[in-house]
Amino acid sequence: MTGKTLILPGLLPFLASPALAECTGGGCYDGLAEFLLAVLVYGLIAIVLLVMILVRKWRRTGLRGLALVLALAVGVPVLSQGWQRLQVWWTETAEVLGQPPAMTTRVPLLIAPEWACRDDICAAVLQGRGAGGVFALPLEAVEELDFAAPLVLADLPLEQWAVGRGGEPRKRRLGAAERSAAAARIDYLIIATRPYYQTSPGALEAGLGLGRKVLLRLAMAPLQAGQGRFRLAELTFDVLDLTSMRAALGIPLAPGNWQTLWDDPLDPDLVARSLCGNGAEPDWTCLNAAWR
Template sequence: MAVRRWIGPGLALAAAGPARAECLGACANDLLAALVSILVYALIGIVLLVMLIRPKWRRAGLWGLGLSVLLALGPPAVSQGWQAWKLRAVEAREVVGDPPSLAQRKPLLIAPRPYCRDEVCGEVLRRRGQGPVYVVPGEALTGMDLSGPVALADLPLETWS
């Protein structure tokens, strides 16, 4: 009888309709994976708890608990260590300092949108000063073969300042 009381809430949690209404696509897949992993961890926890309570299975339960803790904490720790090592290697090769002055250069900029106030192209325009910046609109590059060199005469250049 006690099991029947939990069937409804369990099905509601598994369906997660309100949560899926908020996120569709990959978000729903992540939500399903999280629910399945919670269910698997709960099942493992119940099995280990029963094994630790029963004196006959206590030794195997301790081994299982140690193995599950190792598997739950080991791979994320190794992954985070690998990421930190790679991040340190990338940061060691970074060039730190002020960017070069754009006042003496004529930059060619590919603008992803027709406006650029808060993006990188806006910063290029501010650092350039009064001089013009040659811009290629991003939509003009659609359909072009960019695997090889492209002649500047083939591009619709605009002058922004």
């Protein structure tokens, strides 16, 4: 797990000029005002407490004040981070790591963001399927679906995605007859999202009954061939990879000082073997995408 303290951008003005040159966008100094306010407040408190400790008649009160400030500045964030880690642990207990089959033996339906198929799991799926491509449903279309009812595959805006020139996916919307034919063949579901770019759970998380601070990262589940429909909440997953987006207070306690934990993906090697085939020669392009 890695921690990200959101107040750190406020430190940029104090770093070396080469580091400053790397960030020129509008969000480079987000959190600077909070950082400066925290420095000012803690600086004033430190001066007052130092004076009180140096003056004999105020020393005891100053020491008590120092203990209180430390308890608030450190103790409150520690409690917040402990609760955060407990939430992450609860999220991890809901994950599933089974043995997904080789996708060369299946006809999968891929649900993924349209803009994110040059790398990551989405790209690995396309690389593994080769020129034939994969039936796909853009993640953007999923937000409009009602997961409380069974999803009828032939009624979905299905597309055909395949690897194109320069790694850019080729995409084609299927007609009604093609959707019906695809629905009869599809026997596996792959959902590959990009949770790091999400600000809140969406329709997929709601359909799975996940908590309001939990995001779906990867789901792989078999579908019944020829049935042409499925209910997301009733699937038995081979892989269910989740991530908690619950933030905690950072140390010291200050406005804008938050810490986010991202848990590591579930066994990238296992997923890579499933997506990238069982050929004698490994497809390194596919494997590299699956390991990201």
